[in-house]
Amino acid sequence: MCNNFNKKFLDEAAKAIQNNDYDSIDDHEYFMNEAVKTAIQGMNNNEGGPFGCVIVKDGKIIGKGNNKVTSSNDPTAHAEVIAIREACKNLNSFQLDDCIIYTSCEPCPMCLGAIYWARPKKVYFGSNKKDAANIGFDDAFIYKELPLPYEQRSIPFEQINRDNALKAFKLWDEKEDKTEY
Numbered sequence: 001m002c003n004n005f006n007k008k009f010l011d012e013a014a015k016a017i018q019n020n021d022y023d024s025i026d027d028h029e030y031f032m033n034e035a036v037k038t039a040i041q042g043m044n045n046n047e048g049g050p051f052g053c054v055i056v057k058d059g060k061i062i063g064k065g066n067n068k069v070t071s072s073n074d075p076t077a078h079a080e081v082i083a084i085r086e087a088c089k090n091l092n093s094f095q096l097d098d099c100i101i102y103t104s105c106e107p108c109p110m111c112l113g114a115i116y117w118a119r120p121k122k123v124y125f126g127s128n129k130k131d132a133a134n135i136g137f138d139d140a141f142i143y144k145e146l147p148l149p150y151e152q153r154s155i156p157f158e159q160i161n162r163d164n165a166l167k168a169f170k171l172w173d174e175k176e177d178k179t180e181y
């Protein structure tokens, strides 16, 4: 049954590619299914949590990632971050022009930030943050921290030596051969 399910998506995707129709709803289902498959594979390999992501440009997957936080001892190794890194490497670019991100779950605040920096054209997500919270992946607390005064955050933030830090900004401002982004 599972194989038939996948075959249906593969057949539809092959048809859509033949017809050069990259925006059909079937494509979206196919790529979302790829993101979910990546999530399940990674989880079954004990690489990390049940999250997967694929990045698509011109109907082709150019980046793929699954959560690898626990296996790589990297708290930033979320599916979306890994997929963004791979896609940018493949594009040889620091932004995802005209790319579509398919992620198996609504992005956490870190990945949301990474996605905005990467500037794709659109994001599709499968399950949402409430679904994630239901199985113990609750990122709502980070959203609640954002508007709090620095000293009231659960990890206190404190500004020190601003004048010293501003030297780097002054040098950047004056740098003539910089790559803006």
Ligand SMILES: [Zn+2]
Pocket: 078, 079, 080, 107, 108, 109, 110, 111, 112
């Ligand atoms: Zn994330």
